[in-house]
Amino acid sequence: MRAVQIRGLTKDYPVGSFLQRKKRVLDALDLEVDEGEIFGLIGPNGAGKTTTLKLLMGLVFPSGGEARILGRPLHDPEMKQQIGYLPEHPYFYDYLTGGELLNYFGQLFGLPRKERSQRSRELLEKVGMTEAADVPLRKYSKGMTQRLGIAQALVNRPRLVFLDEPMSGLDPLGRREISLLIRELRESGVTVFFCSHILSDVEQLCDRVAILNRGKLVEAGGLSEIIDVSLREVEVVVEGLSPDLESRIAGSFRELRRQGPRSHLSFPDMPSFEKALPVLIGGGRARLVSVNPVKETLEDHFFREVNAGARE
Amino acid sequence: MNAVAESRPIATGSRVEGAGTLRKIGYVALNTYRETVRDKVLYNLVLFALLMIGSSYVLGAISVYQEIKIIKDLGLAAISIFGMVIAIFIGIGLVAKEIDKRTLYGILPKPISRSQFLLGKYFGLCLTLLVNLMVMTVGLYVLLFLMKQPFEPALLKAIFLTYLELALLVAVAILFSTFTSSILSGLFAGFVYVAGYLSNDLKNLESVVESAFLPQVTRVLYYVLPNFKNFDVKAAVVAGDPVLWSQLGWATAYAAIYIALLLVASCWIFQKRNLK
Numbered sequence: 001m002r003a004v005q006i007r008g009l010t011k012d013y014p015v016g017s018f019l020q021r022k023k024r025v026l027d028a029l030d031l032e033v034d035e036g037e038i039f040g041l042i043g044p045n046g047a048g049k050t051t052t053l054k055l056l057m058g059l060v061f062p063s064g065g066e067a068r069i070l071g072r073p074l075h076d077p078e079m080k081q082q083i084g085y086l087p088e089h090p091y092f093y094d095y096l097t098g099g100e101l102l103n104y105f106g107q108l109f110g111l112p113r114k115e116r117s118q119r120s121r122e123l124l125e126k127v128g129m130t131e132a133a134d135v136p137l138r139k140y141s142k143g144m145t146q147r148l149g150i151a152q153a154l155v156n157r158p159r160l161v162f163l164d165e166p167m168s169g170l171d172p173l174g175r176r177e178i179s180l181l182i183r184e185l186r187e188s189g190v191t192v193f194f195c196s197h198i199l200s201d202v203e204q205l206c207d208r209v210a211i212l213n214r215g216k217l218v219e220a221g222g223l224s225e226i227i228d229v230s231l232r233e234v235e236v237v238v239e240g241l242s243p244d245l246e247s248r249i250a251g252s253f254r255e256l257r258r259q260g261p262r263s264h265l266s267f268p269d270m271p272s273f274e275k276a277l278p279v280l281i282g283g284g285r286a287r288l289v290s291v292n293p294v295k296e297t298l299e300d301h302f303f304r305e306v307n308a309g310a311r312e
Numbered sequence: 313m314n315a316v317a318e319s320r321p322i323a324t325g326s327r328v329e330g331a332g333t334l335r336k337i338g339y340v341a342l343n344t345y346r347e348t349v350r351d352k353v354l355y356n357l358v359l360f361a362l363l364m365i366g367s368s369y370v371l372g373a374i375s376v377y378q379e380i381k382i383i384k385d386l387g388l389a390a391i392s393i394f395g396m397v398i399a400i401f402i403g404i405g406l407v408a409k410e411i412d413k414r415t416l417y418g419i420l421p422k423p424i425s426r427s428q429f430l431l432g433k434y435f436g437l438c439l440t441l442l443v444n445l446m447v448m449t450v451g452l453y454v455l456l457f458l459m460k461q462p463f464e465p466a467l468l469k470a471i472f473l474t475y476l477e478l479a480l481l482v483a484v485a486i487l488f489s490t491f492t493s494s495i496l497s498g499l500f501a502g503f504v505y506v507a508g509y510l511s512n513d514l515k516n517l518e519s520v521v522e523s524a525f526l527p528q529v530t531r532v533l534y535y536v537l538p539n540f541k542n543f544d545v546k547a548a549v550v551a552g553d554p555v556l557w558s559q560l561g562w563a564t565a566y567a568a569i570y571i572a573l574l575l576v577a578s579c580w581i582f583q584k585r586n587l588k
Contacts, residue, residue: 013588057421060586080423087417093343095350107339108422110331152418162421 001071003160003191004033004056008065011051011215025051027215028065033208035159038182038192040202042298043212044306049195050088052212053164057085070160081109084153088164088195090145094138098129098148101137102155109156123151128177142169150178154185161185163194167201179205203298211305218305228296234267237289238280241265245285252276262289336424340432341439348402348440358444361394362451369455380461381550387452388467388546392474395445396505399478402440403485404497406433407582412494416587427579430486434575437482445475469560470549476567477543481505483574484538490582507533508540538570 009029012022026048033039041049054060056067058075072079092101099120106116124130127147132140140148146169153161166182167175175198182205185192196202202209203223210220219226233254241263246256252275255266267273270293280286331339348354368386369379407430410416419429449471453463484504488497507514514530514537542563545555 054417054587057417059417059420060588061584075425077423077425080421083421085418085421087414089414090418091414092418093347093415095347096343104339104343105418105422108331108336108419108424110335110423149418 001035002032002068003035003037004031004039004067004069004193005071006031006052006056006065006067009052009055009062009067010064011048011055011060012063025215026055029212029215029217031210031217031220033191033193035191036186036189037207038186038205039194040206040209041193041195041212042197042199042202042209042302043218046214047212048215049212050164051215053085053088053162053193053195056162081156082159084156084158084161086149086153086161086163086166089168090149092137092145092148092152094136097134097136098124098140098151099133101148102152105152105155111156119155119157123154124148126154126181127151128174143171143174146170147174150181158190160191160193163192165196166194167196167198175201199297199299199302209298211302213306223298227298227301230295231269231293232296233294234270234273235290235292235294236265236267236273238263238265238286239289240286241280242285245280249276249279331423333428336428337432337435340424340429341434341436344406344433344436345439345443348437349443351402354398354402354440354444357394357398358447361390361448364390364394365448365451365455369459380456380459383452383455383459384467384550385546387455388470388474388550391445391448391452391471392477392546394448395441395474395478396481398444399437399441399481400485400498400501400505403437403482404489404494404501406437407486407489408492408494408497411587414587420587426582430490430579430582431575434482434486434578438479441478441482442475445471445478466549466552466555469555470546472560473543473545473563476563477540480538480540480543480567480570480574483571483578487574487578487581490578490585504537505540508538509544511537511539512541539566542566 006029009026009031010024011026012024014020015023025046029048029052031052041052043049051060055062056069056074067074069076069079070082093104096104102120102123103116106119111119120133121130124133127150129144129147129151132144132148137145137148146166150163150166153163163182166178170178179201182192182194194202206223208220208222209226211218211226236253239261241258246263252272253265253267255264257264267276273291277288281288365383365387368383368390371382371386410419410433416429420426449468452467456464481501481504485497485501488500492500511534515534517527517530545559548555
């Protein structure tokens with residue numbers, strides 16, 4: 001069974017005050033997410049990521065198409081019992097404390113009192129908020145609200161969790177902690193479906209990704225399937241590169257940039273670098289500082305796809 | 313944060329049995345009650361109402377032979393007016409605020425239907441009103457006790473009907489707040505409240521106005537708008553006129569049917585609303 005199945009999901013919003021016309025924000029989206037994987041939905045602002053999540057969560061209704069979560073239709077209470085959701089820029093009842101909010105949400109899931117209190121403690125500790133358990137939410141910073149948002153999404157021990165921009169508002173330490181948490185979720189067998197602007201996080205965490213642009217699916221698949229994993233260049237940093245040495249390896253590298261005593265050389269492939277290496281360092285002419293094989297990143301791929309879409 | 317060292321899995325995907333419908337409505341109602349009682353506006357209103365009940369003592373003191381009547385009159389009026397203000401001002405914000413602030417995004421993906429949520433909000437505010445009316449009622453009875461008046465249960469009949477009136481008004485406010493902004497909901501609910509008190513006058517308008525169109529409009533309004541006069545026995549109670557149990561029964565049935573229809577309409581509208 002697929003964790004999420006989306007077929008032709010479409011959403012139009014009316015725009016304009018008087019003569020209303022329709023604006024298509026999601027166009028016939030087809031997507032499948034397998035159980036147990038971390039799935040990342042990426043795209044520029046206005047691509048339709050949050051709309052997709054809102055449709056799946058039943059906050060807005062589709063103009064066309066259909067979706068199933070854990071094999072059940074949207075709005076099915078049995079399905080909702082097994083999922084968690086972190087909204088984008090979450091905002092919760094500011095008159096409640098963190099502990100009260102988790103307790104209230106636990107009630108809606110039918111958790112017994114003892115389990116609710118244990119679960120609240122456990123989750124607040126998990127997101128580093130133990131000391132803020134009795135603080136009213138109106139006193140929370142953005143990062144604290146985000147952490148609580150992640151905790152509330154896990155209150156029912158979900159099988160599938162939807163996270164909309166989980167790293168938003170978090171400092172580098174918080175982002176690292178949430179990355180670890182997402183990995184831990186997968187290790188516990190939980191499926192994670194998340195949207196993010198931070199492509200390095202997506203690349204680091206996801207098993208599969210989908211790229212949305214202007215409401216349309218650009219592509220979806222495993223990271224190794226959509227990113228060109230072949231070597232793009234070899235970046236080499238050396239010290240003591242004399243003009244004479246530079247002229248001797250001139251045919252091997254394609255770009256040279258000098259920065260103080262260091263020179264940054266870009267070789268098109270590994271054989272070119274291997275050919276130049278003995279000349280560079282032989283007889284102590286130059287000192288090798290670093291060698292970095294460069295492959296395409298998700299960010300490179302994303303920009304290429306989105307820019308190609310913009311030119312069309 | 314201790315994400316890796318924790319031995320207990322944070323999410324096992326284990327199924328938990330959901331809470332029943334009534335329980336879910338109850339949880340939302342209790343949370344709504346908590347929301348309203350933690351709102352400073354409510355305390356200001358109740359304090360102001362108690363001051364107004366208290367001030368009736370001063371007015372009563374300068375009214376020769378009428379002091380007890382003035383206290384009862386003003387006391388019941390304060391309960392009704394401040395109850396109305398609480399019902400409209402808190403009622404309109406209950407749903408609209410949840411949409412504006414997007415707190416609903418955290419709730420609706422949980423295993424709770426939109427109707428359960430809306431009913432919970434309604435009953436939560438009704439609970440708040442009940443507690444407030446009880447506080448104001450105690451205030452009025454304490455004042456009468458200090459004036460050495462015997463306990464008069466008839467006042468409770470007037471207050472009970474005021475409560476029904478407010479419960480109906482909350483249902484009106486909730487209906488408007490499911491499809492429009494807080495400000496417009498307040499204006500519309502206020503209009504319905506005033507027009508509901510003029511309901512009988514609307515019906516009589518056709519006999520005094522010579523127009524083909526206006527009487528049809530007023531007749532439709534008469535049948536559509538709730539008749540709040542049905543709940544107003546304050547003058548009769550203060551004058552010592554009897555208020556029959558049958559009258560209370562009819563008013564209760566009228567309120568129950570009206571509230572049920574309004575809540576069904578509210579749920580129907582709210583079910584279809586896109587939360588952008």
